[in-house]
Structure formats: structure tokens, C-alpha cells
Amino acid sequence: MNRRSFLKSAALGVADLVLPGCIGTMVKSWGGRPDVLFIAIDDMNDWTTLFNPKNPIKTPNLLRLAKRGMFFSKAYCAAPACTPSRTAILTGYRPTTSGSYKNDDFLRDVAPDAVTLPDYFRKSGYSAKGAGKIFTHFNGAMGGDPAGKSFDDFQPMQQTRGPRKNYNGYTEKEAPLNETCFDWGQHIQKMIDIDMVEYIEKVMEQKRDKPMFLAAGIFKPHLPFYAPPETFQKYTFDETIFPKIKKNDLDDVPEIGKEMAHTEHFIYSNTTAKPDNDPGSLKKMIQCYQASADFADQMVGRLIDKLDETGRADNTIIVLWADHGYHLGDKESCVKFTLWEKANHVPFIIVAPKVTKPGSRCDRPVSLLDIYPTLVELAGLPQKQDLDGKSLVPLLRNPTQKWHPALMTWGKGNHAVRSDRWRYIRYSDGSQELYDHSRDPWEWTNLATVPEYAQVMKEHEKWLPANEK
Numbered sequence: 001m002n003r004r005s006f007l008k009s010a011a012l013g014v015a016d017l018v019l020p021g022c023i024g025t026m027v028k029s030w031g032g033r034p035d036v037l038f039i040a041i042d043d044m045n046d047w048t049t050l051f052n053p054k055n056p057i058k059t060p061n062l063l064r065l066a067k068r069g070m071f072f073s074k075a076y077c078a079a080p081a082c083t084p085s086r087t088a089i090l091t092g093y094r095p096t097t098s099g100s101y102k103n104d105d106f107l108r109d110v111a112p113d114a115v116t117l118p119d120y121f122r123k124s125g126y127s128a129k130g131a132g133k134i135f136t137h138f139n140g141a142m143g144g145d146p147a148g149k150s151f152d153d154f155q156p157m158q159q160t161r162g163p164r165k166n167y168n169g170y171t172e173k174e175a176p177l178n179e180t181c182f183d184w185g186q187h188i189q190k191m192i193d194i195d196m197v198e199y200i201e202k203v204m205e206q207k208r209d210k211p212m213f214l215a216a217g218i219f220k221p222h223l224p225f226y227a228p229p230e231t232f233q234k235y236t237f238d239e240t241i242f243p244k245i246k247k248n249d250l251d252d253v254p255e256i257g258k259e260m261a262h263t264e265h266f267i268y269s270n271t272t273a274k275p276d277n278d279p280g281s282l283k284k285m286i287q288c289y290q291a292s293a294d295f296a297d298q299m300v301g302r303l304i305d306k307l308d309e310t311g312r313a314d315n316t317i318i319v320l321w322a323d324h325g326y327h328l329g330d331k332e333s334c335v336k337f338t339l340w341e342k343a344n345h346v347p348f349i350i351v352a353p354k355v356t357k358p359g360s361r362c363d364r365p366v367s368l369l370d371i372y373p374t375l376v377e378l379a380g381l382p383q384k385q386d387l388d389g390k391s392l393v394p395l396l397r398n399p400t401q402k403w404h405p406a407l408m409t410w411g412k413g414n415h416a417v418r419s420d421r422w423r424y425i426r427y428s429d430g431s432q433e434l435y436d437h438s439r440d441p442w443e444w445t446n447l448a449t450v451p452e453y454a455q456v457m458k459e460h461e462k463w464l465p466a467n468e469k
């Protein structure tokens with residue numbers, strides 16, 4: 001023990017001295033406050049075995065985590081892009097409240113004084129640390145909170161290492177490696193998510209005198225779709241499965257919807273134009289996305305293993321989410337940036353010891369906006385009054401109880417409402433879409449112009465925001 005930590009422990013009193021693994025002492029000294037392990041995944045859609053054992057992307061570690069708590073089978077982001085989705089989760093404000101609608105609407109530009117989720121925990125006596133991608137890529141140190149208000153310590157996301165030339169042969173739209181890189185393939189250099197995990201492991205091993213809010217931001221499967229060669233052994237090229245793609249799927253979609261689908265359209269048009277065996281083809285892209293998502297799952301496994309090793313799992317709330325989904329050629333789209341199911345439906349798991357029943361499942365539509373008030377309630381912190389979301393604790397206790405639909409926003413004036421059965425979309429020009437998920441999981445048939453569904457649309461319209469910043 002160094003002098004500083006000795007003085008600190010002396011000031012706290014011997015009974016408060018915390019040693020790793022001493023749960024009883026921890027609970028006593030921390031007033032019963034649990035730790036929080038906050039795991040973010042980037043761009044992981046619902047095509048995983050967490051949702052259906054027949055899906056191609058194998059996520060045994062997400063399944064392992066779900067077995068400890070509650071899996072939300074219909075969880076949706078607040079916005080289908082990194083910055084606005086994460087801003088909503090971390091401030092507790094919808095895009096229409098904060099004004100963070102698109103990727104360059106950064107946290108401190110739109111909400112300079114917002115008390116972020118980790119900061120709220122800090123103000124309530126927690127230590128908040130983290131690493132990797134939490135708020136956004138590289139927007140300042142401290143996890144993308146340039147104001148430095150969110151964490152006591154943070155290891156920023158590293159730059160992707162190499163290669164000098166893209167694996168997939170793309171030269172157009174090639175971005176510097178510290179930005180999004182439109183590349184995919186087998187990666188032989190150290191993946192940057194390993195750096196993040198190593199930091200989190202180190203923090204988990206440290207002695208401390210406070211409860212901990214620990215944020216682990218996994219960057220995969222975000223572009224570039226990289227994974228180590230050994231991961232690719234599970235995803236052979238010949239066995240790559242395509243999503244269900246309907247020809248002329250967008251014929252019944254309003255213009256704004258088509259524009260959204262065709263963001264970064266060069267990826268879709270180039271990948272589909274290339275023969276399957278080309279390293280830049282759609283088939284290759286899908287294979288690499290799958291391997292990259294598998295790699296993200298492996299990182300989750302390492303985090304859980306380490307937590308178990310510390311002996312603190314019984315006193316740790318774990319929340320795992322992905323910031324939004326991804327289209328892989330379905331709906332003529334190879335991006336997130338749409339208001340459809342595939343771009344907004346995400347993995348979401350909450351493990352709250354003594355609250356969630358192990359292996360339970362909630363099929364109600366919920367929003368990631370609800371994470372902030374949920375964690376505040378689970379940790380027993382004072383309620384924060386101005387949040388837009390609603391605590392999910394009632395669903396954690398009773399997953400079948402009545403709940404309201406989830407709202408998604410992509411750009412000012414464009415919203416989707418997802419209820420148990422329907423997805424209703426309204427764009428800024430008043431054009432609409434309606435999909436019946438009981439019959440149409442890939443959203444092929446827009447029912448908005450069918451008169452008999454007018455009432456269904458009216459019921460969903462009620463949930464659109466009344467005001468927009």
C-alpha cells in the first residue's frame with residue numbers, strides 16, 4: 001500500500017478498507033451500492049444466435065450473459081447512428097430534446113451542461129472509469145466527452161492498426177484508418193478491442209474504496225469489418241448466408257426512405273456488382289461482418305470471465321447494448337442510417353443480481369433511452385427528474401406487463417414507432433410506412449396506403465414527439 005492509499009484508507013476507517021473479492025466488506029463500505037459494468041457494442045444487429053439459434057452469427061457469450069439476467073428481444077436504439085444513439089443513452093435525452101440527430105451532432109456541442117450517466121454515478125459517490133468507444137470515436141479524450149466530465153479515468157479508443165492497403169481492394173472512399181474505413185477481411189495485427197479489454201481487466205484487478213461504474217466500449221463489428229484469422233474458421237466463405245433480399249423491395253417506399261437506404265450507396269452498388277469471390281463483394285462483406293461480430297462476442301466473454309475472477313459478479317449490475325443495427329444488403333442497403341427494423345433492433349441484456357430472474361426474457365418493445373433511469377433506480381441513486389426515458393425496473397420484475405412502444409428518430413422530423421406487432425414510420429414530408437411484423441419480419445410490404453390500416457397508424461402516431469429541438 002502506498003502512502004496515498006494508506007491515508008485514504010485511514011481516513012475511511014479500517015472497516016472500509018476494501019480488498020478484491022471481499023464482497024461483505026464491499027457492501028458494508030459502499031452502503032450496499034452495486035458496481036456497474038456497462039458494455040457497449042458498436043453496430044451489432046440482430047442476426048445473432050442471441051435472437052435465434054438458427055441465425056448465422058454465433059454469440060455464445062451474449063447467450064451466457066443472457067442466462068444470468070434478462071434478455072430484451074425487442075430493444076431499439078433512439079437513433080440509428082453512433083453519435084445520436086450514444087448521446088441519447090448517456091444523457092437520457094431523446095434526439096428531439098438534445099438536438100443530437102446525426103453523427104456530427106456531438107454531445108458537448110448540443111448539450112454542453114448535460115450530466116452524463118457515468119457523471120451522475122460519480123456525483124453519487126461512484127468512481128467512473130472506462131475505455132474504448134463509449135460516446136463516439138475520437139471526439140476528444142475522456143471517451144468522447146471533450147468536457148472531461150464523465151469519467152475519472154478513461155483510455156480512449158485506439159487507432160486501427162494497418163493494413164497499408166485495404167484487404168477488400170477498395171480504393172474509392174478510402175478513409176484514413178483513424179476514421180471509418182470501408183474495408184473488410186482477415187486481420188493479422190492486434191485488434192484495438194483487445195487494448196480496451198486489457199484496460200478494463202487491469203481496473204477490475206485494482207483495489208479501491210468506492211463502488212465502480214466501469215464502461216467497456218467494444219468497437220467491433222463496426223467498419224472496418226476485421227477479425228483475426230482464427231475467427232474466420234467459423235465463418236467459411238462458401239457457407240456464407242445472405243439476408244433475405246427482395247427484388248424491387250423499395251418500390252413501395254417513400255423518397256426519403258429510399259435516400260436513407262442509399263446513404264453510402266457505393267458500398268451496396270459496388271459489392272453487388274462484383275462476383276461473389278471478389279474480396280470486395282457483398283458475399284465477402286457479409287462473411288466479414290459475421291466474423292467481426294463474433295469477435296465482439298469474444299470480447300464480451302473476456303469481460304465476464306474477468307469479472308467472475310474478481311468475485312464481484314454477485315454485486316455487479318451488467319448492462320449490455322449495441323448502439324444500433326445494420327443492413328447487410330437487405331433493403332438495398334449496406335449501412336445503418338434507416339428507420340427500418342434491421343438498423344434499429346439491437347441486443348440488450350440486463351443482469352441485476354436479486355432483481356432479474358436468470359434466463360428471463362422480455363418481449364415488450366423497449367428503448368435504449370431507458371438505460372439511464374433504469375441504472376439509477378437499480379443502484380438506488382436519487383431519481384433524475386428531467387430524463388426522457390422510463391426505468392425498466394417494472395419489466396425486470398414482470399416482463400409481460402403492459403408497456404409503451406419504442407420511438408426511433410433519424411434526422412429531424414423522421415421517426416419510427418415500434419409496438420409489439422407494428423412498425424410505423426413517418427418522414428418529415430408526411431410520407432409514411434407501416435409493416436406488420438406478425439407476417440412480414442423483413443418489412444417487404446408497406447401497408448401505409450391500405451385503408452383498413454388507417455386506425456393502426458393513428459394509434460401509432462400518438463407516440464410521435466410533439467416538439468423537436
Ligand SMILES: [Ca+2]
Binds near residue numbers: 043081082323324
Ligand atoms: Ca455505431
